[in-house]
Amino acid sequence: MAFEKIIVLDDEMIIRKSLEQQLRKKHYSVATASKISEAEALLSKDQFDLMFVDVRLPDGDGTELLERVSEDPNGPLVVIITGYGSIESAVECMRKGAFDYIVKPCSMDEIDVILKKAESYSQLLKVNQYFSNEQANGSEIVGNSPKLKHLRTLLKKVAATDATVLVSGENGTGKELIAGELYRLSPRSGKPFIKVNCAAMSETLMESEFFGHEKGSFTGAAQRREGRFELAHNGTILLDEIGEIPLRLQAKLLRVLQEREFERVGGNRTISVDVRVIATTNRDLMKEVREGRFREDLFYRLNVFPIVSPPLRERKEDIPLLANTFLERMTRRHGVKIPGFSKEAMEMLVAHQWPGNVRELQNTIERCVILAEPGKPAGTDALGLFMPVHSSATFSQPVSPIPIFSEAVEAPEEDIPAAPSASPAEAAPPSLPSNDDSGEFKTLDELEKDYIMKALDFTGGKRVEAAALLNISTRTLRNKINQYRLDGEYIP
Ligand SMILES: Nc1ncnc2c1ncn2[C@@H]1O[C@H](COP(=O)(O)OP(=O)(O)OP(=O)(O)O)[C@@H](O)[C@H]1O
Numbered sequence: 001m002a003f004e005k006i007i008v009l010d011d012e013m014i015i016r017k018s019l020e021q022q023l024r025k026k027h028y029s030v031a032t033a034s035k036i037s038e039a040e041a042l043l044s045k046d047q048f049d050l051m052f053v054d055v056r057l058p059d060g061d062g063t064e065l066l067e068r069v070s071e072d073p074n075g076p077l078v079v080i081i082t083g084y085g086s087i088e089s090a091v092e093c094m095r096k097g098a099f100d101y102i103v104k105p106c107s108m109d110e111i112d113v114i115l116k117k118a119e120s121y122s123q124l125l126k127v128n129q130y131f132s133n134e135q136a137n138g139s140e141i142v143g144n145s146p147k148l149k150h151l152r153t154l155l156k157k158v159a160a161t162d163a164t165v166l167v168s169g170e171n172g173t174g175k176e177l178i179a180g181e182l183y184r185l186s187p188r189s190g191k192p193f194i195k196v197n198c199a200a201m202s203e204t205l206m207e208s209e210f211f212g213h214e215k216g217s218f219t220g221a222a223q224r225r226e227g228r229f230e231l232a233h234n235g236t237i238l239l240d241e242i243g244e245i246p247l248r249l250q251a252k253l254l255r256v257l258q259e260r261e262f263e264r265v266g267g268n269r270t271i272s273v274d275v276r277v278i279a280t281t282n283r284d285l286m287k288e289v290r291e292g293r294f295r296e297d298l299f300y301r302l303n304v305f306p307i308v309s310p311p312l313r314e315r316k317e318d319i320p321l322l323a324n325t326f327l328e329r330m331t332r333r334h335g336v337k338i339p340g341f342s343k344e345a346m347e348m349l350v351a352h353q354w355p356g357n358v359r360e361l362q363n364t365i366e367r368c369v370i371l372a373e374p375g376k377p378a379g380t381d382a383l384g385l386f387m388p389v390h391s392s393a394t395f396s397q398p399v400s401p402i403p404i405f406s407e408a409v410e411a412p413e414e415d416i417p418a419a420p421s422a423s424p425a426e427a428a429p430p431s432l433p434s435n436d437d438s439g440e441f442k443t444l445d446e447l448e449k450d451y452i453m454k455a456l457d458f459t460g461g462k463r464v465e466a467a468a469l470l471n472i473s474t475r476t477l478r479n480k481i482n483q484y485r486l487d488g489e490y491i492p
């Protein structure tokens, strides 16, 4: 990535002028300064990519400026200009964050090499920043309820520190969003943000993902590979769904949290890292500790600063703002114009229990945008198709969305909330309140069957479209049609 703007700071006019001339020939825009104060004035007015800085200057030491510039994640890279006699001080500057140094008198060839190196380094930094921001999920936390206001205050305070944070809450409440916000608000925001999804890996893979491995340490380890803790050095690591880590690895993780040290798989060199740790969980980790599935010492190491992401049903005031924000995003994404929600549709959204929380709300609105008639406010007809009536009895902490329409329900048994009996033959417990417009109590299978029928009615029996509406594959839909014997009844 080619640089645009460079500062040359040196009190010797000859050096200043010759560097300026040579850099201009290479089409860089160059500003010169003979004192630290002049360079600071330039930095306050514009953004520069690189700075050549002499060490001894009339109004101070170039290293003082170097320290200030290195603290700014958007500041220029610094190359120290030094005489033969003071190479030691140049080396000291490197320790303080200088990119490189040149010794006077310097040839253009040397400067060329440094410029090339600095340009590729700067590009790497930018790419890294880009991916870190992507990982941190750029969207902002929407909502103004007292619970979210309190959350924002907490986030601001704890982000400023290096404290380990444990974000807990039900599925879809925004735990990852909170983790991303913590990273963005923290002094480490210009540094790497590395995420590990602990729920998505086998135990062996997880160990090598965390700590890396040496070449040949296991079959298939053809190259040495740095683990995520190493990649996150000086930055932040997000251990997503930490409750899924098996006990054996918990012991290893504990050591990193305590000592910030580990060895790669198959290696014996101890690697030290400086990382800020954020973990998320949808499990009640205290309960996991009591039941022997999670180490108590690890829990306390993680729970230095606990943050709870509140479920949507406890902050219903946020629903209109969230719904309108998602409507705007989705209409833009799908290129349709929908002016808003009808009054009834908004009432329906606010009244709903949202067991899948904000994610469920977001998905519902996306599907509704696809279905709604362009130009008209989104109404209850399109929404109703995607909003099952949930019994309040289905909530327990933590809650997973009722797995209607999920492709593969792989949540461990204890994560699935107490749902009505799956067998239509078994009578529903009389104490459960109605969960259907008809005022009756319906089993999960009956609700699912109704839903599939609604979708098939809506699409005139077209299975591909119905499957797309229901967000399941046509194969799954076909299986469900067979399961509920809907073929004869509803399919033309
Ligand atoms: N307050 C909010 N404002 C805007 N968007 C939100 C908010 N909370 C959640 N979301 C959105 O909802 C979706 C789910 O959020 P996220 O992935 O952070 O939840 P989670 O708690 O980590 O879920 P899971 O437990 O399923 O991993 C994301 O698309 C996120 O951007």
Ligand SMILES: [Mg+2]
Pocket (backbone or CB within 6 Å): 175, 176, 240, 280
């Ligand atoms: Mg998550």
